[in-house]
Amino acid sequence: MVTMAKVWRLSDSFHGLPRVENFVLTEEELPSLSSKDVLIGAVYLSLDPYFRVFSSGKNLPGEQVGRVLDSKSAEYPVGSLVCVHAGWRSHSVINVTKPRSYGTKVVKIVDVSGVSPSLWLGAAGMPGVTAFMAFHNKCHPKPGEVIVVSSAAGAVGSVVGQLAKLKGLTVIGIAGSNEKCQYIKDLGFDHAINYKMDDISSSLDTASPSGVDIYFDNVGGNISNTVNSKMKSHGRVLDCGSISTYNDDSASQGH
Ligand SMILES: NC(=O)C1=CN([C@@H]2O[C@H](COP(=O)(O)OP(=O)(O)OC[C@H]3O[C@@H](n4cnc5c(N)ncnc54)[C@H](OP(=O)(O)O)[C@@H]3O)[C@@H](O)[C@H]2O)C=CC1
Numbered sequence: 001m002v003t004m005a006k007v008w009r010l011s012d013s014f015h016g017l018p019r020v021e022n023f024v025l026t027e028e029e030l031p032s033l034s035s036k037d038v039l040i041g042a043v044y045l046s047l048d049p050y051f052r053v054f055s056s057g058k059n060l061p062g063e064q065v066g067r068v069l070d071s072k073s074a075e076y077p078v079g080s081l082v083c084v085h086a087g088w089r090s091h092s093v094i095n096v097t098k099p100r101s102y103g104t105k106v107v108k109i110v111d112v113s114g115v116s117p118s119l120w121l122g123a124a125g126m127p128g129v130t131a132f133m134a135f136h137n138k139c140h141p142k143p144g145e146v147i148v149v150s151s152a153a154g155a156v157g158s159v160v161g162q163l164a165k166l167k168g169l170t171v172i173g174i175a176g177s178n179e180k181c182q183y184i185k186d187l188g189f190d191h192a193i194n195y196k197m198d199d200i201s202s203s204l205d206t207a208s209p210s211g212v213d214i215y216f217d218n219v220g221g222n223i224s225n226t227v228n229s230k231m232k233s234h235g236r237v238l239d240c241g242s243i244s245t246y247n248d249d250s251a252s253q254g255h
């Protein structure tokens with residue numbers, strides 16, 4: 001039986017902010033399975049900040065959580081849940097032995113009752129691992145220190161703030177709406193600054209008059225210029241990303 005995949009592609013006029021007309025839904029006939037191939041049906045697609053810069057040609061990149069629908073690999077029987085860099089597509093035929101983008105492979109994930117498998121694209125997946133490794137291995141956090149996290153309600157920032165609370169730090173989050181500020185307060189952040197409404201500099205001075213020990217920077221740009229000016233000596237700035245710049249045409253290689 002022939003399987004048709006729905007595949008989202010980019011049109012070739014992509015400048016500045018993404019627009020709906022930049023995305024085109026196409027169909028593709030998939031090959032039949034060879035040895036070590038699996039047919040994966042997408043369950044959840046990820047949408048990540050790096051897409052705007054890393055989209056290669058007309059294909060959308062990205063991880064998906066999928067279900068094995070047909071299999072020529074004993075390791076990945078029908079019904080297995082997997083996480084894989086397959087891009088934005090409904091179905092994929094993938095050889096489980098071959099490395100994919102950045103050397104990644106198909107990863108079998110655990111189907112935990114009561115937990116959405118979408119977590120493997122968030123807190124339990126790449127963004128959560130980024131938060132954990134960068135915070136613990138690169139920021140040298142100590143209990144009692146003050147950390148500022150930008151894009152604090154996002155996949156990475158929300159985990160960083162919670163890890164910092166567990167480690168005994170005072171956590172200041174910066175986010176773009178009152179709803180997001182309430183969300184991070186509900187997660188346990190000590191202070192929340194709405195960068196679209198509040199004066200960041202004076203809000204930081206109020207939350208931490210003696211300055212900032214660690215800045216976990218997800219955004220770059222003006223927000224980071226302000227936070228950087230508040231760093232204590234021997235403070236640490238972790239440059240995780242700079243999402244405020246990704247839609248600049250000069251930064252983007254997307255099409
Ligand atoms: N180094 C690494 O290995 C990794 C780096 N990253 C980087 O971490 C950062 C966060 O990623 P992730 O948590 O997955 O992102 P999410 O998609 O979960 O969150 C992104 C948020 O960034 C905020 N944002 C967007 N534009 C701006 C802007 N101009 N100024 C300030 N904030 C903005 C928005 O929240 P709001 O409404 O609050 O503005 C948006 O919802 C990105 O820079 C990403 O590239 C991510 C994974 C791995």
Ligand SMILES: CCCCCC(=O)/C=C/[C@H]1[C@H](O)CC(=O)[C@@H]1CCCCCCC(=O)O
Nearest residue numbers: 049050053054061062085101102126240241
């Ligand atoms: C635009 C620069 C972004 C830099 C920060 C960032 O978001 C990095 C994310 C990577 C993380 O370290 C591990 C990943 O999986 C992210 C990038 C993967 C890019 C390649 C994907 C290409 C594909 O799927 O074809």
